[in-house]
Every structure is written in structure tokens, then in C-alpha cells.
Amino acid sequence: MAYIIHRLFSMAITLFLISIITFTVTNILPGDVAMMIMGTQSNPEALANLRENLGLNDPLVYQYSKWIIGMLTGDWGNSLLFKMPIGPILLQKMTASGLIVLLSMIIALALAVPLGVWSAVYKNKWQDTVSSSASIVGVSLPDFFWGIMLILLFARALGWLPSSGFVDPGEDFLLALKHAFLPSLALGLGLMAHLTRMTRATMTGILSQEFIRVARAKGLAERVVVWQYGLANAVGPVMTVAGLQMGYLFGSIIVMESLFNYTGMGWLTYQALLNRDIPLIQATVFVIAAVVMLINLIVDLLYPFFDPRIKLK
Amino acid sequence: MAATGDILSMNNLETKKPVVSINDLQVKFKSDGETVIAVNKISFNVHAGETVCLVGESGSGKSVTSLSLMRLVEFGGGEITNGSLVLERNNKQVKNLVEADASTMRSIRGNEVGMIFQEPMTSLNPVFTIERQLTDGLRLHTNLSGGETREKALQLLKEVRIPDPEKRLRQYPHELSGGMRQRVVIAMAMACRPRLLIADEPTTALDVTIQAEILALINRLKHETGMAVLFITHDMAVVAQMADRVVVMYRGDMIEEAPVEKIFSEPKEDYTKALLAAVPQLGEMAGTSEPRPLDIPGHETLQKNQTKNLTARQETVLEVQNLITRFPVYGGVFRRKVANVHAVENVSFSIKKGETMALVGESGCGKSTCGRSILRLVEPVSGQILLNNQNILALNSHELRKTRRDMQMIFQDPFASLNPYMTLRDQIAEPLKNFGLVSKSEIEDIICDMLRKVELPLGFLKRFPHELSGGQRQRVAIARAIVVNPSLVVADEAVSALDVSVQAQVLNLMMALQDQLGLSYLFISHDMAVVERVSHKVGVMYLGRLVEHGSRAQIFENPQHEYTKSLMAAVPIADPKQRNISGDISFKPIPSPVFPVDQVIESPIYKEVETGHWVLTNK
Structure with missing residues (x-):
């Protein structure tokens, strides 16, 4: 039993590290979510608005904690491509x-x-x-x-x-x-x-x-x-x-x-x-x-x- | 009792048919297109109630002969190319096993012929329970029902004197000690009451007290069942204890066959004589104060200059005080230390220049850890180690590295302790380069000098370790150790892996080098007879403690501690007229050295029974 707890604990740490890496890497990639939603030819002002609404201007740490809390509580957000919740798709x-x-x-x-x-x-x-x-x-x-x-x-x-x-x-x-x-x-x-x-x-x-x-x-x-x-x-x-x-x-x-x-x-x-x-x-x-x-x-x-x-x- | 039984069976030999009769056996092995004759022209019989010992050194073909009898030699790539193996079967019909088909052989193996192997640690399948391994032979060869085979298995475990047999049936091999596993293996071989039991070095891997128990067990089972025993060993002392008749083998040939008394009292062949001379015998050093080289026929016996040694042995080289080494055991969710293995517990002794101090004891007693602690290959918990008055435990890593030059080690397995990718020249030069001791031009001279010292031909310089024999490799290991001119050499079971004749040569070499160079040895060994031969002082270790120490004569001629006495009693005597291994022998099992973290350990209290002879009086 102690072994299982030990393993689950180290698994949680590994997952935590993986989540940080994926989150950081995907944020470094050129182009952001707002751009993906509105297209490259969109109005800069509307784009900025959307960014603000989506919380993309918040500090990265804040964005990450929002995301990871969502992942843990079952709110996985929406897919931009399929325009529907991610959970059922996955x-x-x-x-x-x-x-x-x-x-x-x-x-x-x-x-x-x-x-x-x-x-x-x-x-x-x-x-x-x-x-x-x-x-x-x-x-x-x-x-x-x-x-x-x-x-x-x-x-x-x-x-x-x-x-x-x-x-x-x-x-x-x-x-x-x-x-x-x-x-x-x-x-x-x-x-x-x-x-x-x-x-x-x-x-x-x-x-x-x-x-x-x-x-x-x-x-x-x-x-x-x-x-x-x-x-x-x-x-x-x-x-x-x-x-x-x-x-x-x-x-x-x-x-x-x-x-x-x-x-x-x-x-x-x-x-x-x-x-x-x-x-x-x-x-x-x-x-x-x-x-x-x-x-x-x-x-x-x-x-x-x-x-x-x-x-x- | 044993003696009368032997005489009875000897008288019957002429009238009775042998259980197995080997005639003109030849076995060949094919490897890489080359054919090697492993054994040739082997002929002997084994009668019911008789033990025939097949004795010889590694490569003599003794195991090949026994595996041929079971027709198991084919699984290792061998082929019986000549001769016959005639077995008298349970139904009194005789069968030449060389011509037997696979299914006939399967009905004989484990049923009419049982076999025990050397390594109890690997002889049992680690993933099956003892019950399954004991009963599957029974199910195969008998018509017993499930319940009956279980009953029979229980009975077998009782027969081989295993405590708690019901519990053992449910256990897996790793839960049993080495001695108990070998008892299980014997029970497996005895399951179907074989007419012939083949025991292939059944006690070589065991501690001496357990060896005595197992040998006595095999003897008892032989007397109870009247089976024939073919006993394979390299140990002449075991031969003296076990054999009725002896077959001596050398490089695949049968050298000599005779009743056991005759082999020991008047050996005919030179090889047999050499084999007997090479075996140190417990007790033969009584009345002498100095170590004595072994007599090797054909070699000039080196005489030690005793007076020179006595004057030389004044200054103390190594002083060990209250040495404690423990290994932590971790457990729980947070991997905390939950217990300690008390490997070395408050050990003190000293070694003078030119002196050999031996540490003896059984596996797990802490003797190797003690040796390693002195070199700080493992870190002691506390204590003091003074090498030439330098405090080893106070050194930092840089100073320690420099000081290691002064304390070298020879390990047990020369196959593993030499780097396979380096020539002998580089092996011996490495320590010199490592410590930056000499200039390049001097190195070659020193290496050649070393090779001469360890009696290896100069032509070996360009060879790699795999081109050498075990004894030659151990000579290289010795050369590596002494090339930096150390004052202390720790020899950890340095001759245990070698054949007796090679062991004798290496021991003689070590003693000669001590004379020439004034080396001090810490000689760690499980072999009481070897220790008696080579050492000036002896310490007996038990559960991490030094239970008794003193001069060689004091320990061997006047043992005081109970454990020392039981160790001595268990050593087989290499004389068939003095059989000390018979009846039911059982020694106290060694308790576990694992203690809880907060365990309070009493300091040892020693009593000096004579000058320099100390005995532990508390637990």
C-alpha cells in the first residue's frame, strides 16, 4: 500500500512537470488562440478585446494555474478546431x-x-x-x-x-x-x-x-x-x-x-x-x-x- | 555404526550386481567446428549402499561423467561417442542408457536416478512454490492423488529435517536459507526413492557447518535406503569423509581407482599424491608457530626464514579500534531508514609488519565488510583505523586516494577483477601510472620484475585476461596489488575460487612474497584449514563481532568460544580413518544481523584467557 502511494505521488510530480513543459512550449509557439479563432486578417482591436476576454494577457503562471485546475476538475475547455468541449472528444x-x-x-x-x-x-x-x-x-x-x-x-x-x-x-x-x-x-x-x-x-x-x-x-x-x-x-x-x-x-x-x-x-x-x-x-x-x-x-x-x-x- | 555398515556392503560387492556400470565411456563436445574429447575411457561401477567419490579439479570431466549417466550431457552440446552406461532398473532388468530413447530416459530421471547439483541458490525455480517443485516429480512417476503427493512431500521434508514442513510447502525458494534449499533439492532427488543418487559438488557453495549437516544427511539417507551414491567433489577432505571407493580423474581421464583408505594411505599415481599434498589439513600445524608453505611435488619447497621474520615483526602496520559498519534498510512511503544491518560491530585488532592476520567466519558474518571498511570502500559508522599511524577515517577523498597506495586488495574472483580489455602489461602498469610513482623508462623494468615475482613468464605481457587460467589471473591480481609496494594487502577469499593445486601454488606465492617484501596481510577466508596454514594471528567473526582472537596456535589448539568450537567440529578431516561427519548433525542457525534503528548494542567484553588470546564473554 505504501508502495502504491509512493508511486502515485511520484507519478503526480512527473505529470506536473509534463504539464508545465507542454504549457510553456505551446505558449512559445508563434500565433495565439485569439488569432486562431479570428483568423490572420482580423481587426487588431477586436483581436485585443478577445485576448483580454480569454485571459491571454494575464501572467503565464495565472493562466497555467487556471488551466491545470480545469484539467483536474474535469473542465478541459473547448477545442478551437471542433468548436466543442475537449473532454468528450478525447x-x-x-x-x-x-x-x-x-x-x-x-x-x-x-x-x-x-x-x-x-x-x-x-x-x-x-x-x-x-x-x-x-x-x-x-x-x-x-x-x-x-x-x-x-x-x-x-x-x-x-x-x-x-x-x-x-x-x-x-x-x-x-x-x-x-x-x-x-x-x-x-x-x-x-x-x-x-x-x-x-x-x-x-x-x-x-x-x-x-x-x-x-x-x-x-x-x-x-x-x-x-x-x-x-x-x-x-x-x-x-x-x-x-x-x-x-x-x-x-x-x-x-x-x-x-x-x-x-x-x-x-x-x-x-x-x-x-x-x-x-x-x-x-x-x-x-x-x-x-x-x-x-x-x-x-x-x-x-x-x-x-x-x-x-x-x- | 557407519563403519560396520560399510564393511557389510563391501563384503557383498563381489556377489551382487552393480546398480550402475560405466564401461569405456567417451564423451565429445563440438564447438565452432572443433571437437573436444571431454572424457575418455572411463570405467567403474557403483553398488547398492556404496558411495563412490569422483574426484578431480575443474575440467577433469567429473561432471560430464555424471551428466552422461542422466543423459543430460546432450543438452549442453555433448555427445556420448563410445562406451556403455548399464543401469540395473527397478524391475531388475539391465538397460544400457546410451541406447535408451528420450521417453525411457524421462522415466528413469528423477525416478530411478536422482541428482543433486552444486548451487542450492539456483537449483530451485524462483517462481514456483516448494510444494509444486517437490510434487511434480511424484505426479510424473507415481499414481498418487493430489492429497497423497502433498502428504509424501511433507514426509520428504521431514526426512531431510526441515523445520516447519507445512509452512515450507507454501513458501518460495528465496524465503529459505541456502542450507534449507539444498535440503529441498535433496528431498526432490529422493522423492521417488532412486536406486542411484548422483551428487554433483552438493556442498561446495555452502558454509562449513551447513556442509557438515548436508554430508551427514546424505550419509544417513544412504544407510536408510541402501541406495548407491555417486558423489562428485574436488575436496579431498570431503572424499575422506564420504567415500567407500574413490575414482580420481584428470583432464578427462581416469587416473586411479581404489578404496578410500588406500587412496589416502598409499596413492599410486603422482597426480593423486599431488592432489593430497595440496590440501591443507586442519590440525596439521599443531606445534608450529610460523605459517608453512604447502608441499607441491615437482616444486621446490620454499623454506621460510623464521628468525628473520621474528625480528621484523615489531612495528604495528594496522590498528583497528571499535570499528562499526552498518547498512541502512529503507522502507515506508517516505523511504525512511527503518532498520540497520549490523555488518561489523565493534571490532578491534592490529597487524604487525610482515604478519598475516586471518578473519574467518561463515557467509554474512561481516568479514568482507570489515576488510572493505578498512580501505574505506564502504564507509564505517564509527571507530578508528590507523595505518602506519595515519588515521584513515579522518582523510578527505584526495588524501584517501593517495593513501590507498599503501593498502591494496586482492578479490575472490580473478575472472571479474581484471579488466578484459587491458593487456597484462597495462593491468600491472595501471596502479603505477595512477599514483604517478615512476618515470616511463622505469615502468617496463618494474613490470618485468613483478612478473618474475609472481612467477609468470615474460611472454604474457601482451596477453589479455581471457587467455589466462584462473590461477594465472590471480597471480596478475596479486602483481597489481603489490606493484605499488603497499604495507597492507587485504586478501578477500583470494584463493577460494581456485582448484586445490592452484590454490596451494598461490598460497605459497603469497607467503614467499611476504618473506621477500615484508608484506602484512589481512587474510579473509571461510576455509579453516587454509587459515591455519597461512596465518600468524586469527580472528573468528560471528554476526559482525570478533568472538575470539589470538595467535594461530591459541585459536586452533585451544579454541574457547562456543562458535569457534562448532566451526572446528564442522570441518571435514582429510583422513578416512577419522570420520567426524556422521549421524544427525545440526548447528544453531545464525540469527539475523538486522536490528531496529533504536536498538541499543552492548559493547563487547573480552576476557584474556592466555597472553594475547581474547574471547568474547557477552552477546
Whole structure:
């Protein structure tokens, strides 16, 4: 319990720092909110009026505290671009992207763990060479390459899946999955390469440990030795790396969602940046940071279940 | 009791079939296209109720032989290329294991042949409970129900004398001490009542009191079940305590095979003789006052000039007074200090020039921390350290760095203490450059002189550490330490990682250098027999305290403190006629050195039982 409080406390500090950085950076950018609302050709007097009304002439510290209090109390302000409250927009886009992030992580783990274990078991044999070369290719190629390839294959050539668009999972879950699948697969393939290498390294270490030999000396089958005695020890390290990759995933969805015209967080961030929708940029960065940190906190809290030696203090 | 049992089984040897019979075994390893013969022409039998010790140094192939018996050698890249391994199975049929298929082998492993490994710390799976690890073999090899396997697991834990067996079943390996883990590993190997137990260096990683307990346990189980035991070790003292018959191995070959008394009383082969000579024996120094080099056949025995030493040992080099080192334990939301590990607790002693002071004790007793505190590699809490009358604890970081030249350290693991990217020349030159002691032109001469001193060929100068053997590396570590001409060398388990014959050479080298250069050693070791051989003075540490200290003769010939006595009693005697390890041995477990922050610690009160022989009288 003390551990959770400690972690939440340090998470609050990190978020506070992130909020200051985003707020400052977005304020240094040329062009301000008033200009965005009224356009560049507007009357200087009206512009000054609007600035005064919006509180843009107040000291930066005052503006920041107003904003952060709003963020904390649920008043996130309005998006300039969409002309509506930011909260509901973010909630909807977060669900859309959450689906992709989750799906790509599942795909990545489902492929990476068996491949990595296989590689470790057949270390330095041809099976390992095949799997290792595949992950090198995966690591080296950018995600959007896989995106394009997948569109060509599944959407154009085979016509099995839609190549673009977003469907709300609340309306038609199956259709939503179909739309989310290709971007998830493209992201998952890049991620898989990292995780395969990680799993291989971890499992190689574990399989050379004495308790593996002891397990064999008990007469246990190789299947049990590798997939139970071995893999149980790899869960913790692999989950930790998977958690850390979450931040990378939220970065990658910007390109991937644009490529698949999938209107989620990535697409939203891109639009917000393109249109200098400052309140939206600030809120988006803040929310993504919070979500990534929360996921990593959860992974850490789960760690004692993967490894009884770890005690959270 | 043990002796009569052995005689009975010896008489039966001729009539009974062996449990396992190894004939002309050859195992090859392939690496990088090269084939290495790991063992060759190995033939011996192990009978029921008999312990055969397979003895040899690292690389002798003893582990390869035992792993071949389990056909586990293949998992490490080995291949049995010749010979047969004939096992008499539970149903009295004989089976050549070399020809057995994978499923037959699985029904034998853990069922008819059990195995114990060296490292209890890594032998158990850290993420499974003790119960799961004890019962999965039972579930595999027997038809017992879930409840019955649990019962059986409990019974096994009781058999290996583990306290609180019910609680242990639910625990994970990290919650158990090293000795208890090894008991669990033995219980696992014994689960299905194997006909043959293979023990591969089962006590090498354990403290001496726990080693005695484990050895006695294996002996008791052997007598109770009548199983055959194949015991692998490098330690001749353990051989003397355990073996009925001995097989000596050297570089993959079988050198000699004989009953244990014969190996010790009339060894035939030179290698066996050398192995026996290299082992220091507890008690063999009785009546001598000076350390004595070990006899290494083929090497000229260095005779110490005793009179020279006696006159030289006048001035005090190191004076340690009331040294206290504690490590904080943090916890809670604000990471406050919640407890202290009392690693070194009020320790005082002194070392004179040319003298060796040994600190002995079991793991966790604070002997290493004490050594490191003196060099201020860890910061002591309080106390006084005077090196050549200079107060070490009062130095600032700049002065400390300069003073470290005068106190050097040799570490346990020569594989880790040398920088792999530096040639030997650079390794030895580094301390000289670091302290800016000599000009460039002099360095080469000094390095060559050092290599001669530590008896390494000059051709080694351009070599890297990975091109050397363990003993050679430790010689380099010694050269690095003494090249700056220190007055004190702290040797922290400096020979513990070495094979006995190499250990003997390095010990002799250290003693010879002491003679030549007048070095003072703080010799930190867990090995009582080595300590007896090399030291002038001895301090016994227990829970951070010095419980007894005095001259070597006083401590070894007239131990007073209870803990010193139990340490001595636990050391296996390298003589098969004096078996001190049998029956049920159990020593008091060492309590935890972690105390709350506000704990009041009593100052130690020592009693001088004879001149210079001090014994702790309070707790």
C-alpha cells in the first residue's frame, strides 16, 4: 500500500512537470488562440478585446494555474478546431486508439513470445537464424512500410478487410475490429520484432540456469521444462518491456492512424498540431502521458504475481 | 555404526550386481567446428549402499561423467561417442542408457536416478512454490492423488529435517536459507526413492557447518535406503569423509581407482599424491608457530626464514579500534531508514609488519565488510583505523586516494577483477601510472620484475585476461596489488575460487612474497584449514563481532568460544580413518544481523584467557 502511494505521488510530480513543459512550449509557439479563432486578417482591436476576454494577457503562471485546475476538475475547455468541449472528444478518440494499442500489443505478444522462446531453445541453430533475421528486418523497417504492405495485400489484393475508416466499437463491435485490425497488425509487427529479441535474450539466460537442469533431472518433459519452468520466469521481464513500449505505441499511432484514416488519438493529435488547436494539444499530451504512466504502474503492481521474489515496498 | 555398515556392503560387492556400470565411456563436445574429447575411457561401477567419490579439479570431466549417466550431457552440446552406461532398473532388468530413447530416459530421471547439483541458490525455480517443485516429480512417476503427493512431500521434508514442513510447502525458494534449499533439492532427488543418487559438488557453495549437516544427511539417507551414491567433489577432505571407493580423474581421464583408505594411505599415481599434498589439513600445524608453505611435488619447497621474520615483526602496520559498519534498510512511503544491518560491530585488532592476520567466519558474518571498511570502500559508522599511524577515517577523498597506495586488495574472483580489455602489461602498469610513482623508462623494468615475482613468464605481457587460467589471473591480481609496494594487502577469499593445486601454488606465492617484501596481510577466508596454514594471528567473526582472537596456535589448539568450537567440529578431516561427519548433525542457525534503528548494542567484553588470546564473554 505504501508502495502504491509512493508511486502515485511520484507519478503526480512527473505529470506536473509534463504539464508545465507542454504549457510553456505551446505558449512559445508563434500565433495565439485569439488569432486562431479570428483568423490572420482580423481587426487588431477586436483581436485585443478577445485576448483580454480569454485571459491571454494575464501572467503565464495565472493562466497555467487556471488551466491545470480545469484539467483536474474535469473542465478541459473547448477545442478551437471542433468548436466543442475537449473532454468528450478525447474520451471517444481514446477508446478508438485504445482498441488499436491493445490489439497490437496482443498481436505482438502472441507472436513474439513463442518466436522468442523457439529462438532461445534452438539457439544458434537454423531456427534461431530464421527468427533472428526476421526480427532484424522487423526492427529495421518503419511501421508505415508494413501498413502499406498490409493495405496492398489484405485490402487491395484480397479485399478481406477495409483499408481505411473508423467504426465506433459501441455501435458495431465486429466491424470496429475489422477496421482496427490492419493498423493494429502493422503496429504489432514492428513491436513484435523488439519483443522477440527481448524474449529470446531473457529465455536464453533462463534456460542456462541450474533449475532448468534440475527440472530435466526430475524427468520432466522438455515441453514442461521450457514452457512452464522456463517461461514462468520470463513473464516479468517481458511484461516490463511491453509496458515501456506503450509510450512508443502512442507515438507510432500518429503515422499509422493517418495512413489508415482511422480517427483516433493519433489522428486527433495530428489535427490539433496542424491547426494549432492549443487547448487540444495540451490536453492530448497530458492524457497520453497519464495513460502511459498508468499502464506502467499497473505492470509494476502486477510484478509480484509474476515473480514472488519482488516485494513492493 | 557407519563403519560396520560399510564393511557389510563391501563384503557383498563381489556377489551382487552393480546398480550402475560405466564401461569405456567417451564423451565429445563440438564447438565452432572443433571437437573436444571431454572424457575418455572411463570405467567403474557403483553398488547398492556404496558411495563412490569422483574426484578431480575443474575440467577433469567429473561432471560430464555424471551428466552422461542422466543423459543430460546432450543438452549442453555433448555427445556420448563410445562406451556403455548399464543401469540395473527397478524391475531388475539391465538397460544400457546410451541406447535408451528420450521417453525411457524421462522415466528413469528423477525416478530411478536422482541428482543433486552444486548451487542450492539456483537449483530451485524462483517462481514456483516448494510444494509444486517437490510434487511434480511424484505426479510424473507415481499414481498418487493430489492429497497423497502433498502428504509424501511433507514426509520428504521431514526426512531431510526441515523445520516447519507445512509452512515450507507454501513458501518460495528465496524465503529459505541456502542450507534449507539444498535440503529441498535433496528431498526432490529422493522423492521417488532412486536406486542411484548422483551428487554433483552438493556442498561446495555452502558454509562449513551447513556442509557438515548436508554430508551427514546424505550419509544417513544412504544407510536408510541402501541406495548407491555417486558423489562428485574436488575436496579431498570431503572424499575422506564420504567415500567407500574413490575414482580420481584428470583432464578427462581416469587416473586411479581404489578404496578410500588406500587412496589416502598409499596413492599410486603422482597426480593423486599431488592432489593430497595440496590440501591443507586442519590440525596439521599443531606445534608450529610460523605459517608453512604447502608441499607441491615437482616444486621446490620454499623454506621460510623464521628468525628473520621474528625480528621484523615489531612495528604495528594496522590498528583497528571499535570499528562499526552498518547498512541502512529503507522502507515506508517516505523511504525512511527503518532498520540497520549490523555488518561489523565493534571490532578491534592490529597487524604487525610482515604478519598475516586471518578473519574467518561463515557467509554474512561481516568479514568482507570489515576488510572493505578498512580501505574505506564502504564507509564505517564509527571507530578508528590507523595505518602506519595515519588515521584513515579522518582523510578527505584526495588524501584517501593517495593513501590507498599503501593498502591494496586482492578479490575472490580473478575472472571479474581484471579488466578484459587491458593487456597484462597495462593491468600491472595501471596502479603505477595512477599514483604517478615512476618515470616511463622505469615502468617496463618494474613490470618485468613483478612478473618474475609472481612467477609468470615474460611472454604474457601482451596477453589479455581471457587467455589466462584462473590461477594465472590471480597471480596478475596479486602483481597489481603489490606493484605499488603497499604495507597492507587485504586478501578477500583470494584463493577460494581456485582448484586445490592452484590454490596451494598461490598460497605459497603469497607467503614467499611476504618473506621477500615484508608484506602484512589481512587474510579473509571461510576455509579453516587454509587459515591455519597461512596465518600468524586469527580472528573468528560471528554476526559482525570478533568472538575470539589470538595467535594461530591459541585459536586452533585451544579454541574457547562456543562458535569457534562448532566451526572446528564442522570441518571435514582429510583422513578416512577419522570420520567426524556422521549421524544427525545440526548447528544453531545464525540469527539475523538486522536490528531496529533504536536498538541499543552492548559493547563487547573480552576476557584474556592466555597472553594475547581474547574471547568474547557477552552477546
